[in-house]
Amino acid sequence: MGPLNVSNAAGRPEPGATRGPTEALDAARPAPPRGPAPPRFGHGYHRQVTKNIPAIAVEGLRKRYGEVRAVDGVTFEVAHGEFYGILGPNGAGKTTTLELVEGLREPDEGSARLLGQPSWPRDPGLLRRIGVQLQASAFFEKLTAREQIHTFAALYGVSSRRADEMLETVGLTEKAGTRDDKLSGGQAQRLSIACALVHDPELVFLDEPTTGLDPQARRNLWDLLREINAQGRTVVLTTHYLDEAEILCDRVAIMDAGRILRVGAPSELIAELGVGNLEDVFLQLTGREYRE
Amino acid sequence: MSAFRSLSLAMLKGLLRDRTASFFTLVFPLMFLLLFGALFQNDSVSRSHVLQFGEVAVLDEMPADQRRDLSEALNVEQVRDRDEALARVSDGDADAVVWQDEDGRIELRYSAADATRAGTVQGLMQSLVQSANLAETGQPPAFELASDQVEDKSIKPIQYLAPGLLGWAIAMGASFMSAFTLVNWRKKRILRRLWLAPISPGTVIGARIGVSLGMAFLQTALFLGVATIPFYGLRLTGFWWLAIPLVACGTLAFMSVGLVIGAWAKTDEAANAALQLVIMPMAFLSGSFFPLDSSPDWVRAISNAMPLKHLNEAVQGVLTRGEGWGAALPAMGGLLLFAAVLTAVAARLFRWDDT
Numbered sequence: 001m002g003p004l005n006v007s008n009a010a011g012r013p014e015p016g017a018t019r020g021p022t023e024a025l026d027a028a029r030p031a032p033p034r035g036p037a038p039p040r041f042g043h044g045y046h047r048q049v050t051k052n053i054p055a056i057a058v059e060g061l062r063k064r065y066g067e068v069r070a071v072d073g074v075t076f077e078v079a080h081g082e083f084y085g086i087l088g089p090n091g092a093g094k095t096t097t098l099e100l101v102e103g104l105r106e107p108d109e110g111s112a113r114l115l116g117q118p119s120w121p122r123d124p125g126l127l128r129r130i131g132v133q134l135q136a137s138a139f140f141e142k143l144t145a146r147e148q149i150h151t152f153a154a155l156y157g158v159s160s161r162r163a164d165e166m167l168e169t170v171g172l173t174e175k176a177g178t179r180d181d182k183l184s185g186g187q188a189q190r191l192s193i194a195c196a197l198v199h200d201p202e203l204v205f206l207d208e209p210t211t212g213l214d215p216q217a218r219r220n221l222w223d224l225l226r227e228i229n230a231q232g233r234t235v236v237l238t239t240h241y242l243d244e245a246e247i248l249c250d251r252v253a254i255m256d257a258g259r260i261l262r263v264g265a266p267s268e269l270i271a272e273l274g275v276g277n278l279e280d281v282f283l284q285l286t287g288r289e290y291r292e
Numbered sequence: 293m294s295a296f297r298s299l300s301l302a303m304l305k306g307l308l309r310d311r312t313a314s315f316f317t318l319v320f321p322l323m324f325l326l327l328f329g330a331l332f333q334n335d336s337v338s339r340s341h342v343l344q345f346g347e348v349a350v351l352d353e354m355p356a357d358q359r360r361d362l363s364e365a366l367n368v369e370q371v372r373d374r375d376e377a378l379a380r381v382s383d384g385d386a387d388a389v390v391w392q393d394e395d396g397r398i399e400l401r402y403s404a405a406d407a408t409r410a411g412t413v414q415g416l417m418q419s420l421v422q423s424a425n426l427a428e429t430g431q432p433p434a435f436e437l438a439s440d441q442v443e444d445k446s447i448k449p450i451q452y453l454a455p456g457l458l459g460w461a462i463a464m465g466a467s468f469m470s471a472f473t474l475v476n477w478r479k480k481r482i483l484r485r486l487w488l489a490p491i492s493p494g495t496v497i498g499a500r501i502g503v504s505l506g507m508a509f510l511q512t513a514l515f516l517g518v519a520t521i522p523f524y525g526l527r528l529t530g531f532w533w534l535a536i537p538l539v540a541c542g543t544l545a546f547m548s549v550g551l552v553i554g555a556w557a558k559t560d561e562a563a564n565a566a567l568q569l570v571i572m573p574m575a576f577l578s579g580s581f582f583p584l585d586s587s588p589d590w591v592r593a594i595s596n597a598m599p600l601k602h603l604n605e606a607v608q609g610v611l612t613r614g615e616g617w618g619a620a621l622p623a624m625g626g627l628l629l630f631a632a633v634l635t636a637v638a639a640r641l642f643r644w645d646d647t
């Protein structure tokens with residue numbers, strides 16, 4: 001499959017319209033290729049993908065923690081090459097949903113199939129094809145950025161050279177000798193994403209990758225994420241930044257109290273509810289009371 | 293690089309770069325050995341301190357070579373005041389007072405406070421008197437009891453210090469490092485992240501055990517290297533290499549202690565406190581720092597329940613007492629059983645996350 005075959009039923013928002021405002025800040029960093037881009041992530045894309053099955057098919061997922069219904073009957077599908085966002089206030093169940101989909105936790109009910117395979121029980125063959133960035137960066141203790149990514153590369157049987165390339169891709173070559181606890185928030189997130197991508201996964205999960213970053217770092221990260229998606233990878237991201245979802249995502253699922261309230265392209269949702277932007281959509285669907 | 297090797301390397305670097313942890317688990321015990329070994333260097337445990345008042349024929353008329361032999365076991369000091377000498381014995385400052393009556397009877401006074409020591413002195417004096425009696429008759433002895441201590445005659449403190457401190461070092465290293473790995477990997481979500489990597493749990497566990505075994509063998513090599521230099525003078529006996537499988541089993545046993553504490557503790561600090569509370573008293577009760585031969589029965593009963601005591605004893609047996617498989621196998625079996633039970637407990641307590 002070609003790296004750019006990424007459109008989906010819902011359609012991608014016009015790049016010019018949504019990406020305009022970030023242009024000025026993007027100038028600080030070498031602009032990644034927009035639109036058609038050669039696969040810069042090493043091995044290229046030769047895997048057999050059956051186009052008629054969705055990349056992710058989730059059905060009736062439920063998970064309770066004691067009395068808390070963290071995920072309460074979630075069903076959705078993500079197409080190959082799609083950039084899919086899960087939006088919701090704190091405690092909505094985004095992380096738990098992602099963890100169930102990734103196969104990190106066993107669902108109480110329901111199932112998740114990734115690339116046609118069930119994600120639970122654990123299947124190392126499937127794990128090779130997915131890349132995960134956990135909500136809190138998971139780094140080995142007291143290792144430098146380069147040692148971290150080399151370790152992850154080895155876990156996936158990937159060469160050290162490729163790991164160094166990945167470090168370069170996320171712009172951390174200069175920080176290669178820095179220990180994880182000395183990296184800034186943005187650098188740590190980029191390293192974490194690099195570790196998630198080092199084995200060239202088809203499916204990428206990112207849990208709040210931009211939370212806690214300053215505007216510059218956020219926008220740099222957006223470029224990186226768009227680039228990843230432009231190479232044909234399916235990307236699922238959770239966020240509670242609405243501007244981010246509006247700019248990055250082909251489709252978003254709005255979640256609250258363990259349930260998905262609405263799914264659609266940001267522009268469709270805005271039109272449907274007759275409001276000004278995704279933030280208004282969000283507030284209209286989830287209410288305005290304080291969370292956590 | 294293979295997943296196993298790179299994981300091992302990542303763990304090893306993480307442990308060695310934690311300065312405090314590596315100091316206390318690796319350097320600290322070795323410093324104890326260097327220090328204790330030097331402090332007690334001339335202090336043979338079987339050397340008794342006897343005060344001699346006035347003339348005592350069996351001691352004074354001893355041939356020079358016999359006197360030299362005796363001096364390895366007995367340190368004789370001449371005193372002028374018998375009452376003062378008796379006071380020193382009851383204070384524990386000396387082990388016994390000896391003098392001779394006008395009618396030739398040899399009087400020995402010792403303190404009952406240290407039964408072992410009293411027995412030693414008594415036995416020594418008895419044999420001196422008997423051999424003097426025999427020599428007086430001019431006949432060769434009709435019966436001879438050839439008895440000897442199991443240990444090297446002049447047992448030096450290094451011979452129990454080296455195995456005891458090594459046992460303590462192994463216990464600290466294995467338990468602290470496995471507890472810290474578990475707590476930190478849970479806290480930093482590395483455990484979760486590894487679950488999502490296409491590697492088997494066996495690889496992760498194997499790498500972790502491999503790192504601990506490697507560290508334990510390194511410690512053993514350093515300890516034996518230091519203890520056998522002439523200054524410390526440890527003499528290894530035939531089956532000393534059995535210490536290697538013993539150390540391996542001990543490492544597994546104390547890793548399992550670390551796993552239980554690591555599974556229970558939420559933070560490094562809690563794990564550290566719990567480990568200190570477990571390991572230090574256990575080391576004392578296992579004779580890591582001083583022998584417990586003369587301690588009360590109840591102490592020895594508790595001591596017998598300590599895995600470290602059996603490790604220490606078996607390691608001392610094979611290193612310095614010429615013991616072999618007979619001493620090593622039961623200890624190894626017991627340590628492995630202990631490891632299996634505690635690992636099962638740790639598995640019950642195990643959590644993936646702190647929440």
Ligand SMILES: Nc1ncnc2c1ncn2[C@@H]1O[C@H](COP(=O)(O)OP(=O)(O)O)[C@@H](O)[C@H]1O
Nearest residue numbers: 065068070089090091092093094095096097647
């Ligand atoms: N491991 C857990 N144990 C108990 N409760 C949990 C756990 N993880 C999440 N929860 C609860 O489940 C709900 C959903 O949490 P989460 O999925 O983290 O939401 P989000 O990522 O949207 O903020 C929250 O009420 C949270 O407190």
Ligand SMILES: [Mg+2]
Nearest residue numbers: 094095096135
């Ligand atoms: Mg979350």
